[in-house]
Each structure stands twice: as C-alpha cells, then as structure tokens.
Amino acid sequence: MSVQSLLYKIDGISTWVGKATAWLMIVLMSVVCIEVFKRYAANMPTAWIFDAENMLYGSLFMLCGAYTLAQNAHVRGDFLYSSMRPRTQATLDLVLYFVFFIPGIAALIYAGYFYAADSWHINEHSNVTADGPPVYHFKTVIPIAGALIMLQGIGEIIRCIVCLKTGEWPSRLADVAETDVIGEQLAHSEFVDEESRKLAIEGAARIDEMARQRGMGGDLNT
Numbered sequence: 001m002s003v004q005s006l007l008y009k010i011d012g013i014s015t016w017v018g019k020a021t022a023w024l025m026i027v028l029m030s031v032v033c034i035e036v037f038k039r040y041a042a043n044m045p046t047a048w049i050f051d052a053e054n055m056l057y058g059s060l061f062m063l064c065g066a067y068t069l070a071q072n073a074h075v076r077g078d079f080l081y082s083s084m085r086p087r088t089q090a091t092l093d094l095v096l097y098f099v100f101f102i103p104g105i106a107a108l109i110y111a112g113y114f115y116a117a118d119s120w121h122i123n124e125h126s127n128v129t130a131d132g133p134p135v136y137h138f139k140t141v142i143p144i145a146g147a148l149i150m151l152q153g154i155g156e157i158i159r160c161i162v163c164l165k166t167g168e169w170p171s172r173l174a175d176v177a178e179t180d181v182i183g184e185q186l187a188h189s190e191f192v193d194e195e196s197r198k199l200a201i202e203g204a205a206r207i208d209e210m211a212r213q214r215g216m217g218g219d220l221n222t
Helices: 003-022 024-041 049-063 065-070 086-121 136-166 181-187 194-215
Strands: none
Touching: 003 024, 003 049, 003 065, 003 136, 024 049, 049 065, 049 136, 065 136, 086 136
C-alpha cells in the first residue's frame, strides 16, 4: 500500500464518520422544533429535553472533529502560516502535533475511557432534571471521538513528513466543493454575452486559485 493510499483510507474513515454523524443535526433540529411546539403551543414541556439536546449536540461536535481535521478545516491563525513555504508549514505543524496534539488527545482518550467506564459502572443518569436520562452512552463518545481524532492526526503527521521530503503537500480525499456562484448566476442571464460570462468565470477562478496557493504556502509569482 502506498503512502497516498494510506492517507486516503484514513481520510475515508474520518469522512464516513463525519457524514454519518451529520445526521444527528436533523435529529437535533427535530427535537428542538417538537419541544418548542410542546412548550409554547401545547404547554407540555419535556423535562429531559435539555439533556437530550446537550447529548446530541455534544456527540455531533466531538465525532465531527476528525472529519474537520481531514478536510483541513479547523480554524488557524493563517496570517503568518499562509505566507510560509510548504516545508516550513510542515515543520511547524510537525512540531505542534508532537508538542500539543498527541499529548492532548492521548490524555483525552485516557481520561475519557475511565470517565465512561465509571459512568457505565454506576449506571449514571443526568442530575440536571428529576429522573434524568442515562448519560453513560454519551460519555462513551469521548474516548471514541478521541481515538478517531488521533487516527486522523497520525495521517496529518504522515502528510507533514511527506511534505518535508517532497516539498509539496500530498493531496486530500475530496469531499465537498463550493458551488460556482458566479457561473450559476451568469448561466441564465439575458444581459451578459458569452464572452463576458467566460471572462468573469475565468477571473473568479484565478482569484480562487491565488487564495488556495496562499493558504498552502505556494509561490504567487509563478
């Protein structure tokens, strides 16, 4: 198996989990809408709904962490990072992964495991409301999410090593792409001729490519 294939497999696991977890957003939205109706229209509030919303949102937030890392979508202060060469970026990333990421996520997995185990052992229920729902299954998400982020982090470390050797960042498993807004808007316009439409789309593509190269530390003068 090649290194790129391994990276794609790790990206694929994170992407699959992220997409599957994203359906919790529909469940969360449905729960909120139903509770709003029951509380304000039927005057029948549900006691445990706050716990359910917290668990759904918390699970969504934690389990999508690896997917976000796989898509290189975590927020970073890139006003300096974006101006660096790929090898400099990889060096900085590699140091930060070993100094902060691995110890932090390892601690999350370790503590989360015992946190969840104790919760299962005592059959823990929420104490926010009377007769609260069980929370041990929710706490089990903590070490699972940590393990998934650690796996993706290992993939990112491999990417850094490859970049140090080749001078280029290895490709990622593509998932979603932004809609070509300009192309969509101009496609059905009756007031823009074909040549003007083509020039506008090409100009937008150049701007997008410049932004992408800047984010990857590429040379904008080539």
